[in-house]
Amino acid sequence: MKILLSGEGGQGIQTMAKILVGAAYNQHYKVNYMPHYGVEMRMGISRAFVTISSDKITYPKFSKADILSVMTKRNLNLVKEFIDKNTKVINAIDLVDLPEERNLPTTSFNMIVLGIIVKEINKSNIKIDKEKILEEINKFLGKKPDLTKNRVAFEVGYDLADNMYSKLLKSVKPDKFEPIINKDDKKEHIIYPDICKGCGICLIKCPVGALSWDKNKKNFLGKPIPKVDMEKCIGCGICEDICPDAAIKVNKKSKTN
Ligand code: SF4
Ligand code: SF4
Numbered sequence: 657m658k659i660l661l662s663g664e665g666g667q668g669i670q671t672m673a674k675i676l677v678g679a680a681y682n683q684h685y686k687v688n689y690m691p692h693y694g695v696e697m698r699m700g701i702s703r704a705f706v707t708i709s710s711d712k713i714t715y716p717k718f719s720k721a722d723i724l725s726v727m728t729k730r731n732l733n734l735v736k737e738f739i740d741k742n743t744k745v746i747n748a749i750d751l752v753d754l755p756e757e758r759n760l761p762t763t764s765f766n767m768i769v770l771g772i773i774v775k776e777i778n779k780s781n782i783k784i785d786k787e788k789i790l791e792e793i794n795k796f797l798g799k800k801p802d803l804t805k806n807r808v809a810f811e812v813g814y815d816l817a818d819n820m821y822s823k824l825l826k827s828v829k830p831d832k833f834e835p836i837i838n839k840d841d842k843k844e845h846i847i848y849p850d851i852c853k854g855c856g857i858c859l860i861k862c863p864v865g866a867l868s869w870d871k872n873k874k875n876f877l878g879k880p881i882p883k884v885d886m887e888k889c890i891g892c893g894i895c896e897d898i899c900p901d902a903a904i905k906v907n908k909k910s911k912t913n
Contacts, residue, residue: 663727668766673704679788688716764809771813843891852903858895
């Protein structure tokens with residue numbers, strides 16, 4: 657069974673893979689796990705190639721997946737080549753709001769998708785015991801807050817109706833994002849929705865409360881992004897400095913400009 661997990665750096669793709677192979681290994685399956693991501697620590701494309709087999713795995717690399725999970729649109733072109741007519745595609749792109757709808761933390765999205773993956777694996781001759789997955793969740797996420805909610809999120813994914821995640825990828829159109837530019841005679845404030853992951857740090861750190869959530873504009877994850885109140889903004893640049901993903905640029909205009 658060849659499984660390709662794909663998403664953004666920061667979505668917990670590699671954690672999903674480790675939990676999955678840990679549970680399978682503990683059931684005496686042969687496993688192989690190959691992480692694949694760029695030099696970016698965060699917000700780059702992240703993929704994990706996982707093989708689970710009853711027999712010895714002689715060549716772990718694969719070019720077609722039996723199961724492919726896709727968590728964001730930015731992955732589309734990088735994963736299409738791994739699909740053939742037998743691939744079960746788990747299209748989780750539109751499930752991004754599910755954690756909120758189920759009163760779960762947004763960070764548990766990966767556990768929902770893991771639940772779907774395990775459910776799909778269990779339709780084959782490989783059977784992953786849910787309890788083994790929950791043990792691995794305890795192991796990997798036990799020291800983090802929301803352990804119980806992550807366990808619940810896994811169950812939510814496991815019980816999700818097939819039609820919730822079976823939409824064909826070709827019907828998904830990649831997003832096109834433009835920078836959001838606000839300016840006045842003293843400063844220019846730019847937010848990049850294709851980079852902003854909606855963490856909210858800038859909202860907390862702005863010294864004058866000039867940033868709030870813009871529910872009408874979405875980032876590449878389909879989540880709200882910050883908007884700036886230019887009347888309040890003093891152009892201090894703290895939001896630019898504090899943003900972990902360089903998704904804000906502040907240009908203060910000098911008097912000679
Ligand atoms: S602009 Fe940066 S700090 Fe603010 S929400 Fe987006 S990613 Fe987080
Ligand atoms: S430049 Fe300073 S005042 Fe303006 S939004 Fe950023 S942190 Fe707030």
